[in-house]
Amino acid sequence: MSDPSTGVSRAWVEVDEGALRRNLRRVKDAAGASALVPMLKANAYGLGMGPVLEMVRREAAPHELWAVGVAAVSEGEALRALGWGGRVMVFAPMPPGEYARAARAGLTPALSEIDAVRRWAQAAKDEGRRLAFHTEIDTGMGRAGFAAADAAAWGAEVARAAADLLEWEGCFTHFHSADEPEPEPTDRQQALFQRALELLPPGAGRRVLHSANSAGAVRRGGFGGDVVRPGIFLYGGSAGPGAEPEPVASLRARIALVREVEPGSTCGYGATYTATRRERWGTLSIGYGDGLPRRLSPAGGEALVRGRRVPIIGRISMDVTVVDLTDVPGPVEAGETATLIGTDGGESITVDEVAARVGTISYEVLTGLGTRLPRVYVAPDGTRTP
Structure with missing residues (x-):
């Protein structure tokens, strides 16, 4: 590495496209029929949202790339400015003032409280069109989501608040220990998620179900979800024992x-x-x-x-x-x-x-x-x- 042809004189970050794409391919192979929601939040984990989006698009067929994931409305807006017309999911809770912006950008939020569903319904009314959303179900992460044990109660409220204004497109949970050696905590979370789904009103939020992050996809095959949400593994970070990616x-x-x-x-x-x-x-x-x-x-x-x-x-x-x-x-x-x-x-x-x-x-x-x-x-x- 004494004379790389970078044209950069001070310091730089190199991003290996081939390695990133092979890591994505490994996720696809491990998860089987599940579609993909690559996480591009935080500027694609610091490596550049625009270039990484193009790498992902070159590796995943359109039918495999169900959505891309972000954490902030501004990140979704940036993807729209880059020309991405596909689904963008916002996985972190949105502050109350950002619902109108998310609706204008055509984003799909993760909602964790009834007031959030009502705000999203108002945004749909203001936009004059139906808007999709997913509900996060908290099975132990604790940072957001409806309580798994109370799914019967909040499920009925969500359905009423959505009414004809919203499309309750899916439900998901987030694992807290899928990258740890012991599988039991993740198994318990998945079981809680499944029980919560059974408590929901018939048909509510069941169109798209997902729980697997990088570790859940690579180590556990995606748990049979409709989509998987790879993040750190794409970018060369370990997702736990047996889930070592290529460096990117x-x-x-x-x-x-x-x-x-x-x-x-x-x-x-x-x-x-x-x-x-x-x-x-x-x-x-x-x-x-x-x-x-x-x-x-x-x-x-x-x-x-x-x-x-x-x-x-x-x-x-x-x-x-x-x-x-x-x-x-x-x-x-x-x-x-x-x-x-x-x-x-x-x-x-x-x-x-x-x-x-x-x-x-x-x-x-x-x-x-x-x-x-x-x-x-x-x-x-x-x-x-x-």
Whole structure:
């Protein structure tokens, strides 16, 4: 990785289209006949909503791509601006002031309370057309959704509030532990979901049923749902034991400065690192202002240079990071590339490894990669597009 043809001089994120599409194919194969709702929220987990949407469309046939998923009305509006005319589901609860916007954009919300159904019905009346919605059923996640045990009561209320203005298109639940080794918590949630469906009025919300996230799709075959909702697995993050995807995102930075230092030299704010020998240090053009976790430094973080792991030393600064190049053979020069996430030669640093070092999850690492980092998209034929 000493001279990639990216045309980027400082630091960047590479997105491997072939890997993302193969991960999506694996979800399709695991879930069988289920259709797909790829999650494109948070700018496609930080990798770029527009380009990722096109990758998904190139891999999934129109009949397989039932919808795309977002968390905010603004994200649905962005998809419409990109020309996506298919179904867009908004999975997070919408603030009261956003129902009219969602209706104008033709979005399909997930509703979790009777007042939300009434607001959506009013939006349909204002728009002069029927609007679809799904009800979330809370089986233990706790952050949103109608209570599973009370489905008979709220089911009747939802049906009345929807009346002729709304189409109660489907119901879903969200697993809290599908990526954990033990299957029992997920089995209990699925059973609660099924019991709640049995309590609903005849036909209400049963047209489209779904519960499987990435882990539920890849590890458990989608639980027979009509659709599955893959997220982190598409982007190269683990969905639990036996659900390891191909890496998709790589984080790379140029070495801006190489210098020899004497024993006793200190590095970074707080002078937390002291050279114990004559050392060669490399200053990388990336820092926590770009989304590189600052906690990597005391947590034993590393980079790859010429296919070798080198330690991060001193505290990570907002704009730069220092690594110890002493044990890399040959003279390392400014302009060469360091890899913070990804593969160089026979060595790899995965996004899950970085997340584990700093005590977080791959979702946070990916979505935290800042806008100062250009995204470079690598097509299956090797073509790179900034």
